[in-house]
Amino acid sequence: MNNFVERPKYVCSMGGAVGTLSVLPRTVPILHAATGCGGNIATALNQAAGYRGNGYCNGQALPSTNTSERDIVFGGEERLVEQIENTIKLIDADLYVVVTGCMVDMIGDNIYSAIRNAKAGGFPVLGAETGGFRGNYYTGYEIVLKALFKDYVEPKSEKNPRLVNVFGIVPLQDVFWAGNLELIKDLLAKLGYQTNTFFGYGETLANLKNAAAASLNIVLSDTFGVEAAAVFEELHGTPYISAPFPIGDFGTSAFLRTIGEALGIEKAFVEKVIEQEQAYYYEYLERISDVYSDLDLQRYAVVVGDSNYSQALTRFLADDLGWLPEIVVINDLLQEEQKEQVLKRFEGFNSGLRPTVIFDTDASNVSKHVAQHWGQSGGQRYFGGFNPGFVVGSAIERDTAELLGVPQLSVTYPISNRVVMNRGYAGYRGALSLTEDLVTVLIGNR
């Protein structure tokens, strides 16, 4: 179905391209787009992604041709050549990527000929057609990755058996992307692997350039980055595996076993790593057993978010924390096959919980789904309902939580009511942070 979207939780494909490139080290996007595209994206990505700031060269600093009516009529290629040349002259970067907005794509400016005609002085300049009508943020992420794999990653004849690449954690759209990638990298290091995450602290463009040496691409998603990983395999011969984004003991232990198997790691070694991590995890998780038991901190829950987070959060809440996340609302724009794939991730919970998963892009409908599932009070004396309840979603779910009279935590985009720096929720250690944040909300009034 392709309908209007009520309070969408993503910007367009150009936004995804800009967001993704903006956190790639030493990389600067050049927008060939209408006046305003850059500014619109900048606000959405800065203030609604946990105040990640304007970074190195984002927000108002993003180079943009600011195409207007005249360029639409006469074509804007000449202006683009000038903008590319002057961007290189002024902005210090190692990679420049031209991305396009709707108007430019519709009038058919040839950005590739502009890129060829621009005097780049030896600096690499790539191009990607990302006009917003092509899709949402995730589409932009996918388009950009494909362009980089095709035009920037160098072919490698030999694979490094100890090197893997990680995709599928979509920067900024996953507001905790930086922390999550660090946590995943640490986990894989414990298995004895070196990991390219491409985005995040300590990563370099050289990692990306040499990524074809990796022996496996791990896509931490069933939906995002999968197409790009297939392109990578076709071009560079590195196979990929799709594994669900893990939060908590049950999710992460399963993740480590899956990866261990894919990489042919000795089972006993994987189990040893899992045991060590579990020891650390339960050492801390145990701390709340008093407050959990004294105050009754078990909750019914609604999980609202994208397909990556919703399965991870639901499994963590149900299997690790012993909560009852009975309703899950996924806001992504997905194909039917993708939905089927995503639904599988909600099966086989250790707790036995079988959540109802609903694909719905309209934020207002969440409270309706809750009412349908738990019933609505008609003022009767004996009434169960969504009580005690909890909403795990985005800042938009504050309205829903207010309506339902339950607490809420913003974990998925947009997050305009929290500052997020290096915090991550992935793995065992991330789940401890998540537990801290959830319980802090519950005891916030004490």
Place this chain on the structure above:
Amino acid sequence: MDYIEQKIPPIREDRLKACMAYGGSCEEINRDAKKGCLYNNNRKFSQSQGCQLTLSLAILNTIRDSVIIVHSPIGCGANLVAQAGVSKGFQKLRDPNAFGLRWINTNLNEIDVINGGEDKLREAVLYAEAEYRPRAIIIMNSCVPALIGDDIEAVLDDLRPQVSARLVPIHCEGFRTKIQATAYDSVYHGILRNLVGDEYRSEELIEPLFPDEAEELKRQYKISRTVNILNVSSMSRTDEQNLIDLLAPLELNIRVLPCYSHPDDFADSFEAALNVSICATHDDYFAGHMLTGYNVPFILRTIPIGVANTNKWILDIADFFDLREKAEQIIRNEVIELEKAIAPYKEILKGKTVILGGGEIRIITMAELLHSLGMEVLGLRGFHFDQYGENLLAELIEEVPESERVIMNVGTGQPFEQANLLHKYRPDLFVGHPGGNGWANKQGIPVFPLFGQAFQYMGYIGVYEIARRLARFLQNTNYSKNIGRHARLPYRESWYDEEPFAYINQEEEVQA
């Protein structure tokens, strides 16, 4: 001014000959403006800015009891996600039951680009009506439907009999103009055409069977004492209340529009003696049409920021009602008390240097305020420059010694020019438009936001609050110092050796 019969309002490049790219001094821009040679809009290198759609939302996301439909691919209006909480909070200050921000994006995709998006718009309007029963549904047109030829006016005309909400189309397609302030004209155009007039009253005017002359006289008297104060969404509720309180001794009936209003509040807005703007950039289109269409005169001269401009603002209103003496009395009392209160802060601020950036009206008046506190203004960076800036700047040059030598740079955002200026002049403080202030901070310079909805900036209390906060800012500047030591802006070192205005297509355009 009379564009109201047109479906789409003109752009400011044409209507106001506004300029978006300039580098020089205040004296030079004043001279060039008088010669009428300020049509520059282009740079050889440019950075991102907002468009009219993004800026239209600054007013539209405040309108209560309404739903916004952004008719576009999924990204347009995405900045709303960052505003939802703030908008709701401020709406509730006017009406505790206000729902807050509700919006829908029509999600135009590759197929719609070929087949047209009118059906999706129709569906979205009907959904908004059924789901929320709002008083108004505001439909924002964007670049894509404009280019593919969606006739949104026809769609809405067709839908009007089917819905109870007022349908308000806003033609704010981003690519039409580089001057994002055209947004205000687009918004007011939609409001004037679809919310103002007897036919939009919430209760119908019933002609009395026997005309009551005394009642009619009372009504006319009330109208003759009614002033519309046109607010801006960048001001605080406290600012608004302060201005109303300041005017209290004049015994006027004050109506505040357009921000945080209910759609019904516009219907009888023409029943007023005077429109008073707080910011000409914001209001000249509305005020101009209220004069042409309803014979309501206006005052657009200045914003009540700083003593000099607050005085002018009050006196202009008082003069209109022939109440100058009362106004002078207000001013005398206020100023004596204020001067005493800010004296200690002036000691701290004396001689501190500052560069300002933002909207032309705010930066010029803020510069006067900072000068009056003893600070030295080194430069001004305006988003754009037109006749309203020109008039205010002429007053500044006349009233503030040596201000003609102050640097004047015009550009929406363009932080690379700002970085160059700040590197060369190293002011003690930067005063900037929220959204791009971090750049100055990363150069180690403390930043005072040019406006903020949580603080007071206007009237006499605004002067006190600004002075007090500035002194606080300078008391500990360690955060900016720390960040300045460790952060790096993206520009090559060679850029700082160049002229700050090297990429403006200045001469070429002037000659043309």
